[in-house]
Amino acid sequence: MKIALMGNPNVGKSTVFNVLTGSNQQVGNWAGKTVERKSGIIHRANEEIELIDLPGTYSLTAYSQEEIVTREYILREKPDVVMAMVDASNIERNLYLVLQILELAPRVVIGLNMMDLAKTAGITIHSNKLALALNVPVVEITAAKGQGIEEFLAEAIRVGKLKKDPIADDVPYPEELENRIQAMERLLSDTIWATKYPLRWLAIKRLEQDPEIGQTWKSIPQTNQRNRSTDPCCDPGDPVKYELQESVSLPGEALLQAYEAEGWNKDHFEMAVADAKYKYISKILPEFRVNENPVKRTWTDKLDEWILSPFWGYPIMVIILSLVFWFSFVASAPLGGAVSEAMAWAADVIVVIMQWGQMPEVIQSLVRDGIFAGVGAVLAFVPQIAIFFAFFSLMQDSGYLARAAFLGDRFMQLMGLHGKSFFSLVSGFGCNVPGIMATRTLEDPKDRLITMLINPLIPCVPRLGVMSAVVAAFFPGSRGAFIMVSLLLLSMLLVMFSALFLRRVVRQKERSAFVMELPLYHVPTIRNVLLPTWQKTYSFLKRAWTFILVASIVVWVLSSYPQGVPMNETWAGKMGGWLAFIGQPLGFDWRIMVAIVFGFTAKETTLSTLGILYGVAADASQSIAQAMTGAMTPLGAYTFLVVYMLYIPCLASVVTTYKESRSLGWTSFGVAYNLILSFIIGWLIFHGGQLFGFQ
């Protein structure tokens, strides 16, 4: 049995999906987190169920990429049952989509979520009366607390097993519309299409001249779809591609033309249908909803008084963001230091054991100078990653992120960016891959492309981790925080500049609308904060002992052979030698060039590579960054930091850009843009700094 979770954005679909399947779909309090379908298999009552989590959508007439995913799924795959989720605190607008679903899908169960929020807002909903009004089963749930989820699923299974399709009540349309729908129904009732879709839905869509009516699509089997090794830090979902099988024109062309002559064109039909649905909702609403005190000020109102205040809003935002960065990258330094020391100590102990066991010198060197120097360097910033993610989850699960988008929108506008680009850019701090995928919520392909291309300029946490490790070594004390902030500001500045620049490169005519829901604040749940934090940290750790371990061994081999020659005569040294001409204008030596090249695969390897090449473990009490201080001036280090921050994030982000833009040209453009920009800015800083006499 195939059961799909559908509903408006931010109603808790992924929360339910995670509870039922044990997955870790991204959850947070803003609209548009899930952008790709995701399926999971569960077993209940001797039944194998494929549960599908879909991106949220406001209607089935879809425009943006993630809504198209949902629409395609529901139209082309036809799930056996739809679990339609509704936000009880915002039921009026939510029911609009439910009415659309009821017209299309025969078996529907409504899940009335966020019952707790509705209650605190003074809204009572009588679910049995709602069920009566629409003639559809309704289950009350509070997904965040895990209440009612099993009942919701059980009800869906029950409906799925019914012998005959249940019949929900039709939306009453005004007479002039109803007559036209019926006329169209008569024309369509004999076609084979009427066996595939509900007749009424088909007739309405025909009147609205929906392009998909009359088309048959087939999904293209995905070849080795499970191959996800390219993006280890995030789950890209289960995308499906379709192929057009055939396209026929349905009867009724003459009728449509006659209606058009009467002034009933497709826009008019759309408007009339929507209007009738909203009217119907307003009419039945009093039957099941009691709003005790509609003017009662909720927590959200009280908090927004300050947080969105024209006067206090920005200072509060600056304080919150500074605290997050301070805790993650400054206050966490002792923790990172402790990890490095522990690693150095462990390396010592193991080397002693190996010496005692008379292991060959080569193996000892591999363990000490390869594995511990490389992987250990990367592990040192695990605390940063964990702390940053905890705060990030807190901000997104509370609903603050949506507020930040509201306040930041003015700046997005100055950059010529769409308001929703904000979420893509902010997600980029976590990892650029989901950041790039988040651009799907942008309707306009040009807006989308621009946001996709500037996303890599946002430093992701692993990058910030490496940067803060280097900063801590070269600029101890409060100077470090200052340097870190300057780097972040530089990245913001370049995002702004690039957006304006790309707006000239990518020609664009019309701007799409920015309408964003501001959700009620939620008390973040421990699960939603700690679980993603743990998962990110874990996936990072996993990378450390798989990918980075391999990279470390490769670098160690390259830098140790041929044996017995000085470092710059080894393979790595030669490779660095060829690249030195690029590094020279920036004051980089060959080691940094090698590290930068390895950084293309994943940015953390830059630090492990440097750790090996600077041969820290020879004196295990030192951290890599400290070893680098001997070899570089602070100005050189700053230049390195800037170049490091700006050149492409990792292979996975490039692959994602290609998948999302479906254009090799723009992907190459993006890579070239990043490389050239990082070189130019690095050069300016290095030479500008020398000019002003900085060291």
Added chain:
Amino acid sequence: MDRFLQDLKPGERARVERIEGGGALRRRMMDMGIVPGVELEVVRCAPLGGPLQIRLKGYYLAMRRGECARIMVCAPNREYSEPSLASR
């Protein structure tokens, strides 16, 4: 007197009369519940010409001024005649 949503002051309420401009914008608004006849309130405006926070149907929405300038509104208490279904 007809005005545009953009001209309302924080705290003012109004009723949607018509949405100018067609296509995607109008549909997007329709999906969010902004249809002729609906009552809404401007809660606050972000400073420096930022977006407006609007309340309708019991939820909050942020909308840029550019979009608000296309929504024609009238006083909320004015007797509401059948929407003119102004489709273009």
